[in-house]
Amino acid sequence: MGLFGKKKSEYPKFPEGDYAPVLRCSICTGEQVLCARERGTGRLVELMLVRSPAQLEGFCAANGIDPEAIEKIY
Numbered sequence: 001m002g003l004f005g006k007k008k009s010e011y012p013k014f015p016e017g018d019y020a021p022v023l024r025c026s027i028c029t030g031e032q033v034l035c036a037r038e039r040g041t042g043r044l045v046e047l048m049l050v051r052s053p054a055q056l057e058g059f060c061a062a063n064g065i066d067p068e069a070i071e072k073i074y
Helices: 052-065
Strands: 017-024 032-038 044-050 071-073
Touching: 017 044, 032 052, 044 052
Parallel strands: 017 071
Antiparallel strands: 017 032, 032 044
């Protein structure tokens, strides 16, 4: 293998506990950030920047989350 290897596309683990998946969307730029929202306090934990629908589907498949269950907040 050379100096520059192929970048691995690993998805972050969804935190265990009482968290709900949330997609925080920007109205102006269209940027989407996948977050975990704590159900008790509403605190958001940012997990990853979503650049394409395929990335979101890959994350859901890796963590066993239904893509339809992810709430969008603006």
